Amino acid sequence: xxxxxxxxxxxxxxxxxxxxxxxxxxxxxxxxxxxxxxxxxxxxxxxxxxxxxxxxxxxxxxxxxxxxxxxxxxxxxxxxxxxxxxxxxxxxxxxxxxxxxxxxxxxxxxxxxxxxxxxxxxxxxxxxxxxxxxxxxxxxxxxxxxxxxxxxxxxxxxxxxxxxxxxxxxxxxxxxxxxxxxxxxxxxxxxxxxx
Amino acid sequence: xxxxxxxxxxxxxxxxxxxxxxxxxxxxxxxxxxxxxxxxxxxxxxxxxxxxxxxxxxxxxxxxxxxxxxxxxxxxxxxxxxxxxxxxxxxxxxxxxxxxxxxxxxxxxxxxxxxxxxxxxxxxxxxxxxxxxxxxxxxxxxxxxxxxxxxxxxxxxxxxxxxxxxxxxxxxxxxxxxxxxxxxxxxxxxxxxxx
Numbered sequence: 001x002x003x004x005x006x007x008x009x010x011x012x013x014x015x016x017x018x019x020x021x022x023x024x025x026x027x028x029x030x031x032x033x034x035x036x037x038x039x040x041x042x043x044x045x046x047x048x049x050x051x052x053x054x055x056x057x058x059x060x061x062x063x064x065x066x067x068x069x070x071x072x073x074x075x076x077x078x079x080x081x082x083x084x085x086x087x088x089x090x091x092x093x094x095x096x097x098x099x100x101x102x103x104x105x106x107x108x109x110x111x112x113x114x115x116x117x118x119x120x121x122x123x124x125x126x127x128x129x130x131x132x133x134x135x136x137x138x139x140x141x142x143x144x145x146x147x148x149x150x151x152x153x154x155x156x157x158x159x160x161x162x163x164x165x166x167x168x169x170x171x172x173x174x175x176x177x178x179x180x181x182x183x184x185x186x187x188x189x190x191x192x193x194x195x
Numbered sequence: 196x197x198x199x200x201x202x203x204x205x206x207x208x209x210x211x212x213x214x215x216x217x218x219x220x221x222x223x224x225x226x227x228x229x230x231x232x233x234x235x236x237x238x239x240x241x242x243x244x245x246x247x248x249x250x251x252x253x254x255x256x257x258x259x260x261x262x263x264x265x266x267x268x269x270x271x272x273x274x275x276x277x278x279x280x281x282x283x284x285x286x287x288x289x290x291x292x293x294x295x296x297x298x299x300x301x302x303x304x305x306x307x308x309x310x311x312x313x314x315x316x317x318x319x320x321x322x323x324x325x326x327x328x329x330x331x332x333x334x335x336x337x338x339x340x341x342x343x344x345x346x347x348x349x350x351x352x353x354x355x356x357x358x359x360x361x362x363x364x365x366x367x368x369x370x371x372x373x374x375x376x377x378x379x380x381x382x383x384x385x386x387x388x389x390x
Contacts, residue, residue: 022219022311024212024219025219050202053376063276072368079368083234092200100309101309102305106305106364107305109307109365109369110301110305110306110365111217114295114296114367120368120370122207122228124368127368144355150198151381152380156377156381157356158365158374158377159374159381161365161374162311162358162361162362162364162374163326163357164361165364166356166357166360167357167361169364170322170360172308173304173315173318173319173322174319175321178353179353179354179357181350182351182354183357185347185350186346186386191385195390
């Protein structure tokens with residue numbers, strides 16, 4: 001294997017395990033075993049478990065960024081439909097997985113924000129980028145007359161993210177998409193809708 | 196000490212530690228040390244760490260239920276002010292604590308819902324009770340003309356909980372009450388407001 005392949009394998013299996021089990025509960029031995037690489041190779045690529053965790057955040061952020069690109073920047077659709085597609089596609093994915101695991105970034109925020117300042121800062125940046133992406137779509141929707149113009153786009157994006165993260169939490173505990181139904185009805189048909 | 200005192204001490208220190216560190220990261224040895232009781236006494240009161248965790252959920256639910264009673268059932272205030280007081284008082288508490296820890300029930304939902312079915316069921320019940328309490332206030336607000344009558348009270352209560360839990364997550368990662376500002380502006384002044 002090429003060196004970069006080894007690193008990518010470690011990150012890929014690490015991302016899967018940490019998404020499922022959390023960062024603390026995932027052991028390095030488990031990650032290298034799943035990746036099928038020698039244990040020593042882990043410390044060749046990562047100075048510490050924390051350094052590995054910080055690269056995992058990049059891995060998750062890339063996946064979310066790609067989804068944001070596909071849905072939020074799809075100019076063939078209206079702005080509300082783009083936001084709906086972005087969240088809805090993830091709900092469909094979760095439902096196929098019995099609503100397990102949730103959002104890998106949200107999970108790490110919950111688990112790590114109070115424990116590690118480097119994690120917290122990096123997670124804050126990822127959430128901030130997503131908030132900016134959503135705020136841009138809200139602004140565009142306001143120009144197009146699809147979203148109420150009396151909303152502050154940044155506060156609305158912030159509220160979209162809060163509603164979304166809380167909905168993920170509730171779907172996880174209820175094992176049902178019911179809370180997403182409430183989110184859709186109230187967020188799209190009431191909050192965003194032009195008055 | 197009376198036997199019940201020992202058990203209450205274990206639960207009180209356990210609740211504090213698990214709120215701060217999470218369930219998996221909190222060891223039984225640490226709990227009994229903090230409680231100042233012999234290690235053996237833990238297994239006199241709890242069959243397992245899981246049984247202890249399930250009683251912790253009751254402990255947290257009692258605190259939340261007490262706060263719900265104080266704020267949500269305060270008939271001297273309008274219904275929206277009651278909901279605002281319920282959430283706002285907790286935000287004030289969190290702010291005094293650098294937005295650490297968040298909601299003990301929300302944290303356990305995140306950490307345990309996929310890992311332990313007894314935890315998941317019990318957490319779902321606690322969230323369901325809070326949702327019902329909120330739905331009752333929404334219904335009452337609708338009768339009093341304080342909350343828009345074209346809202347479904349249960350879906351609105353569900354959405355209140357999602358928005359709230361996500362706001363807690365964002366405050367934890369941003370170390371700021373900014374997201375609660377967005378929550379207040381959009382939830383109270385837009386979603387609940389009579390049209």
